[in-house]
Amino acid sequence: MEINSEEIPFDVRYKLLTGTIVPRPIALVSTISPNGDCNLAPFSYFNIVGHNPMALSFSVAGIKPNRSNKDTFTNIAAEEKSEFVINIVNEAIAVKMAKTATVLDYGVCEFEYSGLTKEKSLTVKPYRVKESPVSFECETFKIIEVGISKLIIGLVKHLYVSDELLEDNFRVNQSKLKAVGRMAGSSYCVSTNLFTVDDEKFFPL
Numbered sequence: 001m002e003i004n005s006e007e008i009p010f011d012v013r014y015k016l017l018t019g020t021i022v023p024r025p026i027a028l029v030s031t032i033s034p035n036g037d038c039n040l041a042p043f044s045y046f047n048i049v050g051h052n053p054m055a056l057s058f059s060v061a062g063i064k065p066n067r068s069n070k071d072t073f074t075n076i077a078a079e080e081k082s083e084f085v086i087n088i089v090n091e092a093i094a095v096k097m098a099k100t101a102t103v104l105d106y107g108v109c110e111f112e113y114s115g116l117t118k119e120k121s122l123t124v125k126p127y128r129v130k131e132s133p134v135s136f137e138c139e140t141f142k143i144i145e146v147g148i149s150k151l152i153i154g155l156v157k158h159l160y161v162s163d164e165l166l167e168d169n170f171r172v173n174q175s176k177l178k179a180v181g182r183m184a185g186s187s188y189c190v191s192t193n194l195f196t197v198d199d200e201k202f203f204p205l
């Protein structure tokens with residue numbers, strides 16, 4: 001079927017994108033309000049921008065049912081040099097991660113609500129998720145508005161990687177990481193059924 005993107009309703013656009021761009025990594029994003037209230041929410045419109053400098057992006061698409069901005073965006077937009085932590089989601093915390101997507105009033109913290117544990121970050125104010133195997137402490141570099149979406153680009157100031165994941169020369173053991181991917185709707189996939197393709201003729205860096 002040939003589909004003109006402008007002639008289909010919003011929900012069909014969403015279904016076609018989230019059903020075909022799969023699996024998507026999940027950023028469990030921790031922020032803090034100017035009053036010091038913590039916030040935690042998952043975002044699967046998430047990826048690497050580049051490695052020099054280390055930069056990550058995720059997109060806040062849409063608003064809360066009460067028509068205010070999502071709390072994550074409100075906190076990030078509150079200051080020019082705002083901070084956030086992107087925590088990687090593994091199988092062990094997938095169910096709790098999904099709970100953090102619940103719409104709560106601004107200022108109500110999803111850490112307590114989901115049962116995930118706050119851990120102090122080393123270089124930024126927002127907390128890390130203690131149970132997460134990898135946490136990227138970021139400073140906001142740029143916010144780009146694309147229609148109703150806001151693409152947030154952050155520079156990684158510091159990162160935590162669980163010791164047990166690291167092998168020789170900083171290779172990450174994927175079978176131990178057990179990262180979870182988002183598929184369409186409420187379906188997810190695991191990343192432990194791996195295969196290799198021996199055709200790396202390009203220079204990876």
Ligand SMILES: Cc1cc2nc3c(=O)[nH]c(=O)nc-3n(C[C@H](O)[C@H](O)[C@H](O)COP(=O)(O)O)c2cc1C
Pocket residue numbers: 026039040041042043044045046059060061062064069070071072073097098100101102103104182
């Ligand atoms: C796995 C998962 C991925 C999600 N990805 C996104 C996303 O990329 N962008 C987005 O705007 N909302 C996404 N959501 C929905 C937000 O997490 C949800 O709107 C949340 O309530 C926002 O919380 P906040 O208001 O505390 O920022 C996702 C939800 C789940 C469960």
